[in-house]
Amino acid sequence: MNDPIVGIDLGTTNSAIGVVDSGFPLLLADEDGKRIMPSAVWIGEDGAVETGRKALRRRASDGGRVITSVKRLMGREPNASDRDYLLGKSAEEVSALILTELKRVAEWRMGKTLRKAVITVPAYFHDGQRQATKRAGELAGWEVVRIINEPTAAALSYGLDQLGERARVAVYDLGGGTFDLTILEMQEGVFQVLSTHGDTQLGGDDLDQTMAETMARVAGLEFQALAPLERARWLMEAERVKCALSLRDEETFSMPFFDGVNSFSTLLTRKQWQEWMQPWIARTIACCQKALNDARLLPQEVNAVVLVGGSTRIPAVRAAVEQCFGRVADVSQHPDEAIALGATIHAGMLSGAMKQMVLLDVTPLSLGIETLGGLMNVLIPRNTTIPCKAGEMFTNAADGQRAMRIRVLQGEREMARDNWELGQVDVPFEPAAKGQARIGVQFRLDENGILEVLTRDVATGVDRVLVIENSAVDVSDDKVGQMVNESVEHAFEDMAERVWTEAKLKAEELLPAIDGALAIGRDWLHEDERLAIDTARDLVRRALEGKDAQRLKSAVQELDRATESLAAQIVEHVMDHATGTSGS
Ligand code: AMP
Numbered sequence: 001m002n003d004p005i006v007g008i009d010l011g012t013t014n015s016a017i018g019v020v021d022s023g024f025p026l027l028l029a030d031e032d033g034k035r036i037m038p039s040a041v042w043i044g045e046d047g048a049v050e051t052g053r054k055a056l057r058r059r060a061s062d063g064g065r066v067i068t069s070v071k072r073l074m075g076r077e078p079n080a081s082d083r084d085y086l087l088g089k090s091a092e093e094v095s096a097l098i099l100t101e102l103k104r105v106a107e108w109r110m111g112k113t114l115r116k117a118v119i120t121v122p123a124y125f126h127d128g129q130r131q132a133t134k135r136a137g138e139l140a141g142w143e144v145v146r147i148i149n150e151p152t153a154a155a156l157s158y159g160l161d162q163l164g165e166r167a168r169v170a171v172y173d174l175g176g177g178t179f180d181l182t183i184l185e186m187q188e189g190v191f192q193v194l195s196t197h198g199d200t201q202l203g204g205d206d207l208d209q210t211m212a213e214t215m216a217r218v219a220g221l222e223f224q225a226l227a228p229l230e231r232a233r234w235l236m237e238a239e240r241v242k243c244a245l246s247l248r249d250e251e252t253f254s255m256p257f258f259d260g261v262n263s264f265s266t267l268l269t270r271k272q273w274q275e276w277m278q279p280w281i282a283r284t285i286a287c288c289q290k291a292l293n294d295a296r297l298l299p300q301e302v303n304a305v306v307l308v309g310g311s312t313r314i315p316a317v318r319a320a321v322e323q324c325f326g327r328v329a330d331v332s333q334h335p336d337e338a339i340a341l342g343a344t345i346h347a348g349m350l351s352g353a354m355k356q357m358v359l360l361d362v363t364p365l366s367l368g369i370e371t372l373g374g375l376m377n378v379l380i381p382r383n384t385t386i387p388c389k390a391g392e393m394f395t396n397a398a399d400g401q402r403a404m405r406i407r408v409l410q411g412e413r414e415m416a417r418d419n420w421e422l423g424q425v426d427v428p429f430e431p432a433a434k435g436q437a438r439i440g441v442q443f444r445l446d447e448n449g450i451l452e453v454l455t456r457d458v459a460t461g462v463d464r465v466l467v468i469e470n471s472a473v474d475v476s477d478d479k480v481g482q483m484v485n486e487s488v489e490h491a492f493e494d495m496a497e498r499v500w501t502e503a504k505l506k507a508e509e510l511l512p513a514i515d516g517a518l519a520i521g522r523d524w525l526h527e528d529e530r531l532a533i534d535t536a537r538d539l540v541r542r543a544l545e546g547k548d549a550q551r552l553k554s555a556v557q558e559l560d561r562a563t564e565s566l567a568a569q570i571v572e573h574v575m576d577h578a579t580g581t582s583g584s
Contacts, residue, residue, distance in 0.1 A: 003115060003116055003351065004019055004020070004110070004114060004116070004351055004353065005019075005116040005117065005118060005145055005347035005348070005350050005351040005353075006018065006019045006106055006114055006116070006117045006118070006344070006347055007019070007025070007117070007118050007120075007153070007340060007341075007342070007343030007344030007345070007346060007347040007348075008099065008102060008117050008118065008119045008120065008137075008340065008343055009120050009150070009153070009339040009340035009343055010039070010071065010095060010098065010099065010119055010120065010121075010133065010136075011039055011071065011175065011339070012039060012069050012071040012072065012175060012176065012177040012178050012203075013038065013039060013068075013069070013175055013176030013177055013203075013205075013310075014036045014037065014038055014039055014175075014176075014310075014336060015036075015037050015038075015039045015098055015102060015340075016035055016036050016037065016102075016336075016337060016339075016340035017102040017103075017105065017106045017340065018340050018341060018343070018344030018347075019106065019110060019114070019344060019347070019348075020344060020345070020347065020348030020351070020353035020354050021110075021353075023353065023354065025341055025344040025345045025348055025354070026344070027337055027340055027341060027344070028105055028106045028109040028110070029105075029109070030052070030105045031105075031108075032053075034053070035337065035340075036336055036337070037051070037052040037053070037098070037101065037102065037105075038052050038053055038055070038056050038068070039068065039069070039070065039071065039098050040052060040053075040055040040056045040066060040067065040068045041055050041066070041067045041070070041094050041097045041098060042054070042055035042058040042062065042065055042066045042067075043065055043067070043087050043089070043097075044062075044065065045065075049097055051097055051098055051100075051101040052098075052101060055067075056068075059232060060229060060232065063228055063229075063232070065087060067085065067086060067087065067094050069177050070086070070091050070094040070095055070098075071091075071095070072177070072178075072200060073086070073091035074091045074092070074095060074125075074129050074132045074133060074136070075091075075125070075126070075128040075129030075130070075131065075132035075133075076091070076128075076129075078090075078091065091132065091136075092132050092135050092136040092139060093136075093139060095132075095133070095136035096136045096137075096139035096140040097140075099117075099119075099136055099137055099139075099140035099142060100140040100141065102140075103140055103141060103142065115141075115142065115143050116142070116143045116144075116145050116347075116351070117137055117142040117143070117144055117145065117347070118144075118145060118146045118147075118148055118343050118344075118346050118347040118350065119133055119134070119137050119142075119144055119146075119147055119148075119343070120147075120148055120149065120150045120153045120339055120340075120342075120343045121133050121147055121148075121149065121150065122149070122150050122178070122180055122196075122198070123149040123150065123151050123152075123180065123182045123193050123196040124180060124196050124198055130147050133147060134147055145347075145350060146346070146347075146350060148343065148346055149182070149191075149193060150171075150173060150180075150182075150308075150339050151169075151171035151173065151180075151182035151184055151191075151193070151196070152184060152191040152193075152342070152346075153338075153339045153340075153341075153342030153343045153345075153346060154171045154173065154306055154308045154333075154338045154339050154342050155169045155171060155184055155191055155306065155342065156191075156341075156342035156345045156346055157333050157337075157338040157339070157341040157342035157345060158304070158306050158330055158332065158333055158338065158342075160186075160304055160306070161186065161189075161191070162385075163186060163303055163304065164186065164383070164385065165186055165187070165188075165189075165383060166185060166186060166187070167185070167186045167303045167304070168183060168184065168185045168186075168194070168295075168297065168301060168302045168303050168304075169183070169184045169185075169186075169191070169302070169303065169304045169305075169306065170182070170183050170184075170288070170291070170302045170304070170305045170306070170325060171183075171184065171306050171308060172284070172288065172305065172306070172307050172308070172312065172321050172329070173198075173307075173308045173309045173312075173339075174203065174204070174284060174307075174308075174309040174310075174311040174312050174317060175203050175204065175309035175310060175311060176203045176204045176205050176309075176310060176311070177200075177201075177203040177204075177205050178198065178199070178200050178201075178202065178203050179198050179199050179202040179203060179283075179284050179287065179309075180196060180197065180198030180199075180287075181196065181197055181198060181284070181287050181288045181291045182195070182196040182291070183195050183196070183291050183292070183295045183297065183302065189383065194294075194295035194297070195290075195291045195292075195294035195295040196291060197287040197288075197290045197291040197294070198287055199283065199284075199287065202280070202283060202284065203309075203311060204239075204242070204309075204310060204311040206280060207238075207242055207277060207280065207311070208235050208238040208239045208242060209235065209238075210238075210276060210277075210280070211238035211241065211242060211253075211268075211273075211276070212231070212234040212235045212237070212238040214276065215234065215237075215238065215253050215255075215264070215266070216234055218264075218266060219255070219258065219262075219264040221258075230258065230259075233255065233258070234255060234258070237253060237254070237255055238253070241253045241268060242273070242314075243313070245268065245270045245273050246313045246314050246315060248270070249269060249270045249271075250267055250268065250269045250270065251267075251268055252265055252266070252267050252268070253265065253266050253267075253268055254266075270315075274316045277314070277316060278316075281316060281317055281320050282320075284317070284320070284321075285320050285321070285324050288321070288324050288325070289324070299324060299325045299326050299327075300326055300327075302325055302327075304327075304330055305321060305322070305325045305327055305329045305330065306329065306330045306331075306333070306338070307321065307329050307330070307331050307335060308333075308335050308338045308339060309335055309336075310335055310336050312331070312335050313335060318331070363380055363381075363382055363383065363384045363386060363388075363445065364382065364383075364475050364480045365382050365410050365411055365412060365475060365480060365483055365484075366378045366380065366381050366382045366410070366411065366412055367379060367380040367408070367409070367410050367422075367443055367445070367451065368380070368408075368409050368410075368419075369406050369407055369408055369409060369441060370407040370409060370416035371394065371416075372397050372505055373501040373502070373504065373505050374415055374416050374417060374501065375414065375415065375416060375498060375501055375502070376409055376411070376413060376414055376415060376416050376418075376419055377392070379391065379392060379441070379443045380443055380445060382412060382484075384445075386445045386446070387444075387445060387446050388444075388445050389442060389443060389444040389445070390442070390443055391440060391441060391442035391443065391454075392440075392441055393438055393439070393440050393441075393458075394438075394439045394440075394441060395435050395436070395437055395438060395439070396429070396432060396434060396435065396436065396437040396439075397434065398434055399433050399434045400431045400432075400433075401431065401432070401434075401437070402428060402429065402430075402431050403426050403427060403428040403429065404426070404427045404429070404437070404439055405424060405425075405426050405427075406424060406425050406426075406427060406441060406453065406455055406466075407421055407423075407424045408421065408422045408423045408424065408425075408443075408451070408453055408466070408468060409421055409422065410422050410475075411483050411487075412483055412484055412486075412487035413483075413486065413487050413490065413494055414494035414495060414497060414498040415494060415497055415498070415501075418486075418490075418494070420483075422451065422468045423453070423466055423468050424466075425453065425455060425464060425466040427439055427455045427457065427464055428457075429457045429459065429460070430457075430459060430460070432459075437457070437459070438457070438458035438459065439455060439456070439457055439458070440454075440455065440456040440458060441453065441454070441455050442454040442455075442456075450467065450468065450469070451467070451468040452465060452466070452467050452468075453465070453466040453467075453468070496549045497549070499549040499550070499553055500547065500549035500552060502553075503549060503552040503553040503556050504544065504552065506556050507540050507543075507544055507552065507555075507556050507559075510540070510556065510559060510560070511537065511540065511541070514533065514537060514559070514563055514566075517563065517566055517567065517570055518533070518566070520570060520573075521566055521569055521570050521573070524566075524569050524573075525565070525566060525569075529562075529565055529566070532562040533559070533562045533563055533566065535562075536555065536558045536559040536561075536562040536563075537559060539555040539558060539559070540552070540555040540556055540558075540559050542555075543555040543556075
């Protein structure tokens, strides 16, 4: 087994880590059974460190030494107040403390040392921010094998890579502190970002703030004037009521003894709350529209919309997104875990732990058979979803031929010899004139990648089945990459050779046919028609001696044209003859 690779969502508010275990992507829970860890770090005066929930608990007593949302500072030059906030550390070092804790939890869960990681970043992160994230990982002792985009991870967790080539996905990610909308398109098996828009200062925290401020005002208080600890209590209650209103139509906001004496309590309805949220939701929808414009897409050209981030649990948010894209959003995944899960799936694909699952859904390389002239004739193109089947009819190339050899090939090259042979079968048939035998060839690829090649002699109805035991889809990524690269590298010469071979086959078929036709109808032709045919024939013969595919192709076309009238006259003659015979 290869070295396992973990997937990490290093979020603004929360982080999580996962690994593919026995073929399944799993998020790893800490000693308290929690799979989600707040991205919070407490650093004591003496340098002691606490992370996650423990760090958050310090907020009440030592709020000034608790760092949250450090992600916003990654890869940026900190100003004086940022430096104060970071307690003399860099953003990378603080992020590294979170990543160290995740490493500890994962190693404890898995019972072994883990070294390699895939870490997610927002699609809008520039190179400096990505590099800073990578360095944070390294500081924590990880070998960061890949930095991937969060929306890509989200799309993977929803299985949207199965939608196939050119499928477009909108990922609406609304968390605690940030919002982004990214439109992805699947190109050659990987998601490409078509456009992304967002707001790094817009998230669920703003909603808590709005509600706390409004409630304090109703209670006759100036929120900003409250002591930090009091503000924290109002914010916590606001968040609780906010989350409750995602589930219920009304909820009581209550602050017992908010100033040590008085209590405050009021009933809030979802309807009221939605009105307060409206401008804020409208800002996210404006971003969606900008992203669509940038990608030059209409909403209906997007094939799937997925929601990630805790704040997408708000029904009004979901409704607004669905209205904007004109389709029901996919909410089948856990909004807080989707990115970490997708990162884990990606990591599993890289380590090979998920190869089976991933490669089984499409053919990694084209499947076909060799035809006349040593050409590759593709029956199932690369990236076809399996199970699938495809077939074609073939005929004999020579008079009196008794059998046809079917060579089953895999690969992307134009010439059969450059592809891999998976197997071969000889199909016997009754001797027939050239082009008279009819042999059907059908490929069936089952969900396990087993290829069954069925051949049928149409004249007799006799079937033959060749089963390729080795899975046709279980090809290593390296070999697939090599084959695809070679096909790109040799694209021009391969194409030239195909054009040449096809033209040569056509010429070799045409020349004797014309000799035969001239033997019958030479006398019916005008002098200039005869001359044109002879000239064209010479041109083809001379072109056959060279190796210029285009020249041969045009010579063959010219010969085709020159013999049109001869062919027509012969057909007419035959018809006359036939009618004459039947009439007598
Ligand atoms: P994330 O950054 O993705 O972990 O999202 C965290 C944000 O989601 C916080 O602002 C939470 O208050 C918010 N959130 C979580 N659950 C709900 C819910 N049921 N309704 C509204 N907001 C929620």
